[in-house]
Amino acid sequence: MQKDMIKKRVLDLINQESGRSYKGLEESCSMEHDLCMDSLEMVGLQIAIEDEFRFEFDPMNDDFEKCFATYGNLCTYVEEKIRETR
Numbered sequence: 001m002q003k004d005m006i007k008k009r010v011l012d013l014i015n016q017e018s019g020r021s022y023k024g025l026e027e028s029c030s031m032e033h034d035l036c037m038d039s040l041e042m043v044g045l046q047i048a049i050e051d052e053f054r055f056e057f058d059p060m061n062d063d064f065e066k067c068f069a070t071y072g073n074l075c076t077y078v079e080e081k082i083r084e085t086r
Contacts, residue, residue, distance in 0.1 A: 001082055007075045013052060014071070017044040027072025035071070042068055049074075055081045 014031075015021055018041050031037050037045070045068075050056050057064070067077045 003079055006079050010075050013048045017041050017048055025071045029071045031068050055085050
């Protein structure tokens with residue numbers, strides 16, 4: 001799957017879980033500060049990403065704080081997980 005498609009799908013999930021309507025995001029956008037996502041929205045986003053991309057986050061090995069720090073970090077993480085599972 002191409003990076004642009006992953007970014008679009010992640011953006012769609014962010015909009016769905018946050019109840020907002022972002023048209024486009026810079027990769028440096030902070031999930032917490034710029035997008036104002038709270039912990040419940042982040043958990044919802046995590047579950048939505050797992051369902052959409054058919055992989056699970058590993059609570060023992062994944063650095064959630066880093067993965068969910070920015071939109072770019074999250075897209076990169078999803079891209080890497082997709083590559084690992086294929």
